[in-house]
Amino acid sequence: MLYYSLEDHKKLVSFDKAVLRGLAIDGGLYFPEYIPILKRKFLENLQKYDIYTIAMEVIQPYIGKSISEESILRIIQKTLNFPFPLQRIHDNIYALELFHGPTLAFKDVGAKFMAGCLSHFYKKIGKLVTVLVATSGDTGGAVAKGFHNVSGIEVIILYPYKGVSLLQEKQMTCLGGNILAIEIKGNFDDCQSMVKKAFLDNKIRDKYLLTSANSINIARWLPQMFYYFLAYRKIIEENRKLIFSVPSGNFGNICAGMMAEKMGLPIKYFIASTNINDTIPRFLKTEKYHPLPVKKTISNAMDISHPSNFSRIWHLYKESIVQLRKKLSSYQFTDEETLAIIEMVWKEHKYMLDPHGAIGYLGLIQYLQEIKDPLATAVFLETAHPIKFLDHMPYSLREEILIPKKLEVLLNSEKSEKKISMSNNYDMFQNWLINR
Template sequence: MNFYSLNKKAPNVSFKDAVIKGLAPDKGLYFPESITALEKDFFNHIEYFSNNEIAFEVIKQFVADEIPEKELKEIIAETLSFEFPVVELEENISTLELFHGPTMAFKDVGARFMARCFGYFNKEKTDTQVTVLVATSGDTGGAVASGFLGVEGVDVVILYPSGKVSDVQEKQLTTLGKNIKALEVNGTFDDCQAMVKKAFLDEDLKSYRNLTSANSINVARWLPQMFYFFFAYKQLKSKHKDLVFSVPSGNFGNICAGIMAQQLGLPVKQFIASTNVNDIVPEYLKTGIYSPKPSKQTISNAMDVGDPSNFIRIQEIYKNNDTTLKQHLSSYSFTDKETKEAMVKIKETSNYITDPHGAVGYLGLKEYFKENEGQGVFLETAHPVKFLDVVEPVLGETIEYPQQIKEVIHKEKHAEVISTYSELVSFLKK
């Protein structure tokens, strides 16, 4: 299996090279040369497979022979060492909980898989140091920090927007030490992401550091996110209803992975990209005009993205045919006021506490079901404890820290403050 750049001006590369490079030399995202649907028999008997067995079937064509079967199965077992329960809230609405990993966010899956791939690729070349440079709007930073902590031959540098991540998220990415370094940027997530992209194209900087990314632009972070869509189907198959996934969407890597799962044959009726007021994709689906704009700060901060990187991959899946894309993808945006109201309603009617991102996903299903039917699943992408400054005042409740949070919340923060790209370069050259 080779991967090509979506800008079509760079050589095709192997899975290993796509993982290590992160971004193609022509600035394009990597995309697999082919997507082969899984056998019908696999779906007919999916309830008899373990999560690890499902994940291996899903990912093996993309990894190909770059990682031997035995080692790949070990990587998957270490990645998926926690549960992915589907919890029913209403007759046709359930939530898929993706927060049972070490940093209590869906990104634990991609970050752990990618870190272990790096560990495998680096084990023969411990003298070659790689720097994982990553921008985060919240959960990516913690998941990457946890996933790569102590991995031989890898330094991690995380950029995050000052004052725009929750206290828990900040502690998860600034307190681990060892090979993890945090840079607090005076600006927005888009500013952080712009600096990272610029660094990847800086030939002078690359002579000092071997840079790669752990954002969802990296295929090893993005593709494993297919797994839990299959896990949800396994749990809901017996309902015999058309499956509709609502995904809280910021950089669009997660929903793009879901759409990839559909290309592999997963029976999904519709995907809903549920966004906050950063409504670039909802507007595109209405008008046909894709118009990136500066991100706006909201209570669902992980989705505060004004130019989602992965939407180009979704367009590639549908061969840039807007008609086909709209048949499979709906998108709605919601305000902070609507999000808070949904959080209260869900607690009152189902006695379930969602984080603000999950609440946006719930609203997407409610909007879709005004004119459609199906079995709805919204992704609860992070534990509510990660957004206490929002959840507790909205619900008027105190949420107890789970063990994963207790381990970091009282640790001392270590971060260097920067404001400009030149300051980033100086830090990386030190």
């Protein structure tokens, strides 16, 4: 499998080159030259295979000869070493829980898979790899944990000042070792802009073998396809139309789901559920892509106005708004609506949503009310454990949220944080990076 830049389809690179580069030289995101189609027999018998076999079948065509099948399987086994429960909430509505990994967020899968790939490549090239990543919350913790003490790799994380929860900050700043966090006095889009500029900066490129662990990197983005296959495996016998609602910030997760559908997974429709940072809901209505200044919300991982991965979605649907609307709706919801639905779902169904999953649920309900299809099986992605956003949860429910044992130590830790504070100034960041 080869990959081209969305800015230039003529220059092709291998999987390993795309992973190590992160972002193409011209600033475009990498995209596979074709999408492999899975055999119908495999899809129809998905429940007969274990999760490692399924993941191998899905991801191997995208890697090709860059990593041996034996090594890919080892990476998969280390990545998918926690459960992915599908919980029925009510009627035909399910929550796919993606928060049972080490940092209690869906990004653990992509971070661990990418760490395995980079560790494999380091053994071949023998040169220190610097992972530079921007985060709006959960990516930072997942990348920090996934890459902590991995030989040959250092990680630099940029996150927005007062833009992440206390727990998310601790997950990034308390590990030390090869993990360094930088607090930027700006928002996520500012952090992401600095990362993208660094990738195109020859002075920085001359000093570092630089790559990214955001979902702009194919090794972070593509493994997210696993979620959709694992969910389908559990409900295949229902033989209903399948709809997914995905809490969406940088749109990598939902884009991976759309790739899974293009590979043959029978998904009828997608809902991109957002908070009030509503660039894509507005785009689908007006056909005008007009990001507005980022507004802070209680679903901070989605406080993104310019989602990088939407360019992949737009490309996937041939830059046709007509084609895209056949597969995607997008709705935005306020903090007030988010808190109200968290309370309602707990009261009526005894299920605790986090603010991001709550928005996924809201999007699903709105879509189902519009189409009125009783034969649809509807799944929303619950992307993080509610304990990560305890200060933003309804006050009346906070005592109901149990702290997972793996987090008790971190929450009560007096270990000093390792971070740097920096203004939102690329020249200052460049100077620090070159002279550190």
